[in-house]
Amino acid sequence: MGSSLSVENPQHILMSPNAMFSAGFLAIGENAYSFAIWFTEPQFHSPSSVTWMANRDQPVNGKSSKFSLTNDGNMFLIDAALKSVWSSNTASSAPVELHLKDNGNLVLHQLQGTVLWQSFDFPTDTLVPGQPLTRYTQLVSSRSESNHSSGFYKFFFDDDNVLGLQYDGPDVSSSYWPQPWLISWDAGRTNFNSSRIGVLNSLGLFSSTDNFSFVTSDYGTVLQRRLKVECDGNVRVYSRNNVLQNWYVSWQAISSGCVPHGICGPNSFCVYVHASGRKCLCLPGHRLKNHSDWSQGCEPLFQLTCHRNESMFLEIPNVEFYGYDNHYVEISNYSACESLCLQDCSCKGFQHSYSDDKRFYRCYTKTQFLNGRRSPVFQGTTYLRLPKSNSFSHKEHDRESLDDHVCSVQLQRAYIKTQANHYVKIFLWFSTTLGAFEVICIVLIWCLVRTRQKSNREGYHLAGTGFRKYSYSELKKATKGFSEEIGRGGGGVVYKGILSDQRHAAIKRLNEAKQGEGEFLAEVSIIGRLNHMNLIEMWGYCAEGKHRLLVYEYMENGSLAENLSSNTLDWSKRYSIALGTARVLAYLHEQCLEWILHCDIKPQNILLDANYEAKVADFGLSKLLKRDDNLSNSSISMIRGTRGYMAPEWVYKLPITSKVDVYSYGIVVLEMVTGKSTTGRIDNGEERYDGRVVEWVREKRGNSSNSYWVEEIIAPDIGADYDHRKMEILITVALNCVMEDRDSRPTMSQVVEMLQ
Template sequence: MGFSISLFFLLLPLSFQSSSSLSSLNKGSSLSVEKQAQHFILSPNQMFCAGFFQVGENAFSFGIWFNDPHSHNPINVVWMANRDQPVNGKLSKLSLLNSGNIVLVDAGQITTWSSKTESHAPVKLHLQDDGNLVLDEPQGTILWQSFDFPTDTLLPDQPLTRFTQLVSSRSFTNHSSGFYKLLFDDNNVLSLIYDGPDVSSTYWPPPWLLSWQAGRFNYNSSRVAVFNSLGSFLSSDNYAFSTYDHGTVMPRRLTLDSDGNVRMYSRNEALKKCFDPERGRRCSCLPGYRVKNRSDWSYGCEPLFDITCNGNESTFLEIQGVELYGYDHNFIQNSTYMNCLNLCLQDCNCKGFQYRYDEGQGFSCYTKLQLRNGRHSPGFSGTISLRLPKGNNFSKEESVRAEDHVCLVQLQKGYVTKPENCYVRFFLWFATAVGVLELICLSMVWGFLTRTRQKSSADQQGYHVAAVGVRKYSYSELKKATKGFSEEIGRGGGGVVYKGILSDERHAAIKRLNEAKQGEGEFLAEVSIIGTLNHMNLIEMWGYCAEGKHRLLVYEYMENGSLAKNLSSNSLDWSKRYNIALGTARVLAYLHEECLEWILHCDIKPQNILLDANYQPKVADFGLSKLVNRNNLNNSSRFSMIRGTRGYMAPEWVYNLPITSKVDVYSYGIVLLEMVTGKSPTIGVQSIDGEESYNGRLVTWVKEKRSGTYSSWLEQIIDPAIETNYNKFKMDLLVRVALACVEESKDLRPTMSQVVEMLQSHESNPKS
């Protein structure tokens, strides 16, 4: 559908405005979901669109968004009519009835939303330049307007009143109602509230402060907050702020984001660049806890164990710099640490305690009935001690992460058909045949235009798909940051990596790709997808450069280098190796199964697994041109060339078999064997049997040792650098998982999510 729009712009610029977009909707007119790319209302200044957009599988919503002339994809939605009740992709319409009522009908049968208006005058529905969708009469009387019913966003001069509130979305890609609200409370104070499935509480302004202590004025009756296009915000309770770019008139929006933060965004009109959301909070579960719903971390965490009332069966894990506010059962001043610990042990409902120094009060003890409202802050002087069962192996490094980036939660909408008579069926068939002929003709014209107008494409005009939160650098900036590309820290088939210091003093790893073989638009499209990925075990991309033949990627810098470097320097004990194995499995499962795009790494090896200051793994160099849309997957998927590194490559590459995610599973298994044995698959195992071999021989050697009669087979293969007091159960588990991953037949190998389950399911094993 996007191609059709572009084609109309090129061939029929005048008729596009009249036959595709509308300036208003009159009585008896409708917008069809099946023609959402053509049926929409455009504001006179062409800044805003109102129409249908897809929110899931066969699920559509009607809303308003900032218009991007080069994409019909509504990235910046500012209002929705039916955010919690999407409609079908067939027969659904938004209609302005002759009665003066606006109705949204699902599949031609059920009304899911209505303006509840009535007028005998010739009313019209139109979209104003300020983004307000208005239903009014000829004399100007407004019957209904979207500004009176905000969802999660305010636009300039749109007031937030005592009758309205902002409700966040569930996630960046799931627009249904979330758990955070911005509203005026009963004390006339503008407040942020978490209203979750289990608890509800105010978190801004700080609830322990009186309104005047928070700088608020609650003796007012207006209850109104508003901001302008200059970037100034003012509330009737005396709360005000200005943006850093205050004073410049530009399109702006204030949104209560899915992470509970209110942010104001500005739009660069010179570039027609959409708003770039800031990175939100980074959420994780405490050690011993896991995310309840992996597709939506807002449901919180649940324990992996049962708490016992017997104090002799409990232990405590102390964590520095973590604060849990509220839900205190006991508060004792001038308490010793042991008194606080014993107080928690005596209470069956105590889940842990907070112990901190309060100035003027000494050390204070807070025993916790619930572990909520947590935050990690290096400046927090106290500690939280978690109550865990004895014999557990939970540690501060093994906390379960709720990913920063929540992949698309697909909403599904079933379609209920209605009986059709033979005449209707005939006319539908006839219309379809005509439409197919039209599409064939349009495709031929489009192909011709694509070939003849390449030089005037988006690359040349400067219109690019911008990756969320990713900055574009100039080549001169990165050359200066790397001191002329002088300090090389890594090298691979795709290019060379240099250490650099950016203008904001951040240390970065800057990868200079080999000479570009793809256009700038294609490169930026792939960078855009990679830029939206976000996982605690995935290297973070900060920016890119696409200038002439130069293609560079800017990543965060990892202090401890690669896994390969640490294995050769014998700096990893068994616990670190196990954590690296688990973290790497998690991020591969994320890339393979949890994202909208199907991403293969194709080169899993120790050199591409980097370690941060805490030895947490971050997979790097998952490269470009390895992104496949899930809808295009088939059993004959082929890559144009062999990818990977000798010693880690799956048999599929050699025998020209279909390439699937199982090639990464195979490489991961080889990496596990290398971490256990300390032996690179490319240099053989000469120290054991004097024979040089490659990965097949290493696998065979491990299998032979494991199936032998010796009870000490693990001691015979384990890396001598690992101390003798390692956890035999976990190291044996790594070997078993590795051997399952390196099966010759891809169908016998587990998926990466199954690998994660195998490694995690044994975390609470009494032997571990």
Template structure:
């Protein structure tokens, strides 16, 4: 009863103190005034009438605050709207407002007076919101001498660049979900860390660059990586120029008209020019064949492109459309995957990327056998490449499927034997669709809003209560807040970590995991953050269950590590990353459930001398590949920050899987703030000098730790043990391992011509086959010493490390 009374009083009080509404159509809005969704006339119009800004209807009881071309019909938001404040969180069609507060903050609120979006600005001066003729919405401080811009829409683009609007290093264009749904889609145009303008396909499961073509280097694609200013702009005459040397002119170049560069829902970027009849036409596009765009037809499908008919998506035989209203969901199988199977031949069909196994210069039979030996293999791709070499690609994920007559390869789709006699070219008619038409996706919000009618008795009672009972109301509010806090605490176990649900992990109960581990009896690992136990789940899967240290009110570090590990692993997908199956968050208990690694950690295997040189080399290569993925292939910039043998696990085939992301740092690639680390991260002996000397932190800290791990694999010497013998300072970070190895190389090179310096540092426990693997080990050692250079700029990137190791393999073959 107290809750309801206080809520009603506060809601009515906020309503009575709302801002006066601007009722005239002008280009400005002054501080202290608002625009209301209930008043169609509350619209800002640019002085020349080209652009309008206000509430834009996108569905039943759903609106966004947007900027659009005034002359274009509002029935087609994807062609009229050029910017939105809240594209992913529409507000109610009644009682929602955009208010310019006297504090200088621009706030968008829905019917329940809940802030949906704000400019996050403050000012002690009068402010004004202005819609300019170029379509830029500008919030400014009004001084007597000058005008200072606090915020502008040009700095926060959605899917469109207008003439003169710059795309910068901290901004990106994100496509709409479809032609009728303006919420964020899967495609992004942005500057990467190499200062190159790229197109990215990005979902919760898969992320890949597709333009410029990923198989080309930046130089081969005609791009320059040297200008770090990262600016791109389209002018009003149809010329586009970017600091990476990418430039083009539209087909109508030279004519002054309204143009917009837009990343469309199909992942292509196009320039649209506005004709006199208010119709758009395409005056330039980046990708002529739309099937090149990654993920365009979803999983388990093939894209075919005809210049006259456009793009067509088709399910593979044995698969059906998953969602007929949205082809991006792809297709799902109509059969149970088994190891007992045959293959269907698809000439000139490729599934680009996501290779689970890649083998160069091999035969068809070997490629087929590799797929048959892996029950999770769904297709093997046998491709003829340059220098008359055939390459084999084993794939577990069927995405980016494309039929192209110019592709010199064949894909072999795996199907159960009873379905393998179907004609490979016969796609079911109902499972084929033209993907160019957008799907209507209206949003009906269920938020309640207060009625506009309040009787006179309630008004009188309200004002009387406010006038004579302010102190009483304050006391009630305090009591209500206390009760609400207690109620929230009591519900904490039931609510758990709802933010984790989008990642699809299963939420286990504490009792389930206690039963699975037989009371946490079999310990298989231990670290500063917690203990790892072996367990058997109810579905008979063997799991590694990590029990973090019990959290309490003051234990913020353990809680932060739990959130970090869940958040980061939830969006990654790589064969050399540990696979997470679920989690538990009950009271003070925090547990993570992983796949079980039969051969334990690299640290355990190094102690027991179970790894020969071939295994060690493959472990180094696999670890390098996954670090390159984290640093350079994900949309976010992910630093692991704790690479060490204890965090590299080995499966039944001794393939490495990196684990323990509790200390990881995830940053947006467009804002790699190297000073945002609030603490030193890592393990003594494996940490780069940057941590100790408070230098800028980059991905090179992982490169350094990787180099220490490789040296440990070669020498059999732990930097942790050697560190106890060294002095404080830089040498204490890696003990004497690095300077010792450098000194051995220097001395052997100068004193013993022709002898191998690696023989002086290698682990004597497995020296028997050194001569056979000498070149391989020398390559490893040289790469390791490059990775542990004191100057981070002298260290290679992880992708360069992978290239050095792979080039050795190719030379050996």
């Protein structure tokens, strides 16, 4: 009693008897210190391994600050100005001691053992093994990785006795884990036990009184561990690698980066990219409030009125905003939902989504856009309410500019009145000559302006899309009148051609041309922004009259379909093709701002370059080809793939998601492995689907008690030189991809992880 620890003395540190934990002053910023507990190893004095902080919201100065235990049994943290910034609020007439236990618990107790205070009862953002989370405690995240003050995410037992995560922001609060639309029983929880206790043990098992439990990926080994609610809204368990002396994630509550609420703030939404993580985007017509803090969201650049005729709606597909609904109705059409929003002055838009279980559409009108995220699996669309005046302002500006330009070329004439007849004749002759000269000049100027405008338009298209606009005559000449056909599909015919710069190209002539050039260019621009090593590269396009053509790089080794019938593809090439195709589909599904489904994965659309690397072709053409005038932009339910590769969703007219590509990919992989095609020919030449290949592989795999089943199904031309373990993995992945239930199929990013 009556002792203290000084911030200026690095040796003033408490250490547990087993030396696993340390307690003392920890630098958390420039001249900013907190009294904390941390794992002694592997990173000494590092905020990354901190388990508790006394003064996270009020750091003290690096000079003269002290942590003191007074004679009356109280603990104080005093800054340089002798101001108390933290206290244990304890008192004892009997002698007391402060000990740091082997489990990381800092305990103030009397000599006979009575505990007056312990750090386990006041957690910050971390639990260590043996430390209970109770009805009286909660974990609160930090504001950021470098700002350790209290943040907006809480991990706690709610009033229904269920352990969950909540975003508790300055203006709103909302729960997001477990899924808030599920009742506790559907989420695997029970709310009957009101004792509210959750504990992680040193083996990696966490269990709580609401029937929630998990084991870490390294369960069964006694390791240093810590459970932490982090500034990104997720809960993770970290385990220490004793060999590499570092921490690694052994469990996390949420696998998708955009599930936590409050990440991006109002009027914005979260986009998760597997390679680079998540990012936030403002809604159209909005701007970021604070460039250093996305949680403040975005603010509108317009004002809405109550007049329904002055509003329009902008479609934002696959973007969901959870909560803060003004109305919810079960509805069948878009127009009724739009009308419901227009009747309410406070309505800022609405969400139109499909219900799998009840097979109808749900309409949610929104008074606020919060907790937004874009997800390819979300079967719905958000419609943002905007003033119509915004859409006309740009056109009006263009019209006024054009009018000014016309006025500037008008000629100002002054006619001189004369009294002499011969002067009149001379004047008339001169005026006629001058007028003719003016007409010639105007015609020449008009031709010059048109030529420059055409050049500028083509330059704009090249800069805006990254590829060239070709004329129809150029491509007709390049293909020698479309004479050498190298491929054919539902979308059109592909011809080989040689461009004017002597590059060999594959030129696809689309069958249907119901779009105008501007709309076609907008769709092509989406494809032009894609960039992946396993995507066929687009060089240009043609949109002239009714003609619509696409110009691609030429693949000298043809398609996978052509090569499967030859002996050119050994095991390593086939595995590389399977992995490359999986990577590019994961890119299209999850890593693009535009959500793109291929809808026609088959061996004919997987091309091979000089090194037999896969290049997927015909991607995104489901957006380019409008097969039905009544087909809405948010629906692709009428578009079909190729028989034998189509998922069951097409047949049963279910909503189409990225899992249709997963199914087609699985069929292609089975063809590569077995050498058997899922399509055959009947007498009249039409294709038929042969589903027996999938069932045959399943039977061979299920009936065999040894590994010989692999040899029984692989194609003879693969030979014996293959990796048996990788082959088993590849076949297992393919069978998972062709499950009838789409929810049982993996995502393409999961396929990539399994194959790598």
